[in-house]
Structure formats: C-alpha cells, structure tokens
Ligand SMILES: Nc1ccn([C@@H]2O[C@H](COP(=O)(O)O)[C@@H](O)[C@H]2O)c(=O)n1
C-alpha cells in the first residue's frame with residue numbers, strides 16, 4: 587500500500603471560464619497556465635505519481651513542450667493512470683480539496699467526482715472532492731488564483 591500527496595496553484599488571468607476537475611465552470615476570469623490550468627487534476631496527477639514513486643507532473647509533461655499547450659488535463663490524468671497500470675498499481679481511493687474564495691463550487695462537485703471516477707476507472711465512492719475558502723485570507727482569499735491538494739492511496743494490482 588502506498589500513499590501520495592499533490593499540491594498545485596494556478597493564478598487567474600483574463601478569460602470566461604475555469605476548468606476544475608474536468609468540469610468547465612463559467613467565471614469572469616480564466617487560469618494562467620501552459621495547459622487548461624486544471625489545478626485540481628494537476629494536484630491529483632502529482633498525488634498518483636508520488637504514491638507510485640514516479641516523480642511529478644512536470645517531469646512527465648513539461649510545460650516547455652508545445653504538445654501540452656492548452657491540453658485538456660483529463661488527457662494527462664488518463665496517461666498517469668495508464669502508467670500506474672504498467673507499474674502494477676491499482677488505485678484504492680483519491681481525495682481532493684480545492685481552495686477557492688470564488689466561484690462557489692458545491693454545485694459542480696458531483697460532476698467533478700464523475701470525471702475523475704471515469705478517468706481512473708473508480709467507483710464514485712472512491713473519489714471525493716471538497717471545496718473550501720480561506721475566509722478571504724492569503725492569495726486564494728484575495729481572489730488571485732486557486733489552489734488544490736490531493737491524496738491518493740495505491741494498492742498492488744490483482
Ligand atoms: N469555492 C467554494 C468554497 C466553499 N464551498 C462550500 O462552502 C463550504 C464552507 O466553506 P468555508 O471555506 O466557509 O468553510 C465548504 O465546505 C464547501 O461546501 C464551495 O462550494 N465553493
């Protein structure tokens with residue numbers, strides 16, 4: 587059994603939506619990123635890679651590589667999942683916390699869990715996504731961006 591942890595931050599820039607855990611959310615700003623900026627899936631990729639001892643997302647998908655420009659982070663998550671399978675790991679469960687002063691995310695959480703469960707071939711009760719503000723404190727509280735944390739538990743396959 588192996589545990590992994592992931593953390594990521596993306597700043598806001600001009601835009602009209604955010605993509606969080608695979609779900610497009612209308613908003614008055616977008617994410618500054620090389621990819622689609624899905625901070626939740628980036629933290630999750632890092633948790634999975636960390637648990638397997640496989641480094642981090644930047645090692646596998648460098649932000650200097652044009653093939654990842656604007657990429658849907660679900661594609662990256664599916665590639666991480668495929669990598670875990672080749673290393674004989676299965677996922678027990680994952681748990682994410684998205685730190686956002688705004689927008690209110692509660693209504694999008696079920697769709698986020700469904701995206702992750704689909705990409706990781708997990709039952710929906712093995713995927714948990716939470717949201718919290720920081721009570722207007724710090725960079726997330728000032729509305730400068732969004733942070734996400736993730737943990738993942740891996741078991742030997744079979
Ligand atoms: N962006 C967010 C932040 C929070 N929520 C929900 O509100 C609850 C209370 O948040 P606090 O930061 O005040 O503790 C939280 O547990 C979430 O259910 C949200 O939907 N979107």
Ligand SMILES: C[C@@]1(CO)OP(=O)(O)OP(=O)(O)OC[C@H]1O
Nearest residue numbers: 619620621628644647648649654
């Ligand atoms: C996802 C990747 C690759 O496009 O780029 P970003 O979208 O900038 O995201 P970040 O979490 O800063 O780093 C991982 C990257 O390698």
